[in-house]
Amino acid sequence: MHSSSRSAGSGTWSPPPGAEVLAPLDPSLFAPGPERDARFDVKERWVDCANFPDGHPKQVVEFLHRQMNEEIDSLESSARNLCDFPAADWEVRMCLARQCYDEARHSQMFRNLFEKRGGTVGEYPVLNFQYRIITRFANLAARLAIQNRSFEAGGLDAITAGIQQTRADGDEELCALYEAQIADEISHVRFANEWIRKLSQADPRNLLAIGQAMKAASLAFAQVMGREGTEGVSYPADREGRLEAGFTPEEVAFTASLMAEKR
Amino acid sequence: MGLSVKDRGEAVATLRHVHVELMEMLAQWTPSAPEMEVKLLFGEHIWNVAQHADALGKRAHELRLPPQHSLPPVEPYAKLLAQVRAERDTARRLAAFYDALLPGLAKRYRDYLARTDALMDAPTVRILEQMLDIESRMVAQSKTLRSEIPALAKAERAWVDALVEQERRVGNLVATAGS
């Protein structure tokens, strides 16, 4: 889960009549998407998804479906890191291999709950923007910075908020899923923090690659999400989770202040 | 005469190389296989074969080779791996991996276990026995999936049989054997 993946706003399945016609995505910011089977309806932008308003009876089930697909994107991106960087240190490759397993389990966990609540795979549109943004870069440190240290670190904040919400709502099943998921995600962010530091120390050009990639990734993300997908979607920083995930206290304080400003 | 420490190290380092390649093969297939259930199966199995590569790499070091040392297998097996990796069709990928490559490797582990000294080489024995257990479970999982989704079981029998035969004909995987 990344910080903007939870449904927000009051969209419907497709843009309402008379909605602003958006410019196409800038192809230079995106790699080709991963394969999906015939059940899936893959969209490019957040507004084209089924964005049910808060409290809508289908909101949670649609979210579970969307999340099931985002976990597949994360699995596919980690898998690409394994085959695209065969010369990477064996230790980081082991972390990536483990991440593949974790993301596959996460996807299955979301699918199980989604189906238990009456959903069918492919029932709602999905986005593959994560894979398309991450695999656009040919540098492992840059990919880890985008996938694990940005999307997934943002996910820590969102999952922690989700745990509090589901506990308040009495949704114990989803709360248990989130708790299991966040433990895994903390490990993913932690190994990325560790390896980004090691890779940057070994070759400072990696820092430049990360900076350039983060800039392009945030442009790409803004194109996919649009104003509608991010407005009003923000969570307080999960200080404890971020510290466990290897961010320094200074980094956590900085993120927390940025997020407090946004709120 | 049984296996020397050098023989054991070379066999273990060769199997390590093969497992790294299996990991990369599944990783390459994960985004390019359309079927969701197959992606998730590969996700779990990437971790299994990575752990096997890791255990073999640590054992190679114990057998007086550098840590995580890999030795490429003999040319015909390297070609077979490249040929399987290039497959585009999911049913063929599954058949090649789970009906030809893994059962062929299992036979080789058993052959090694029959030839090595179970006490002097006990750590390798333990690793190979665990690999036999986990890799046979991987084959079983793939069979279950293919029975649940019949489209995934449509690789031509004759093609699979030919691949199994190609794998069998390779013989010893260790490139340095006999040199």
Ligand SMILES: [Fe+2]
């Ligand atoms: Fe995940």
Ligand SMILES: [Fe+2]
């Ligand atoms: Fe993750």
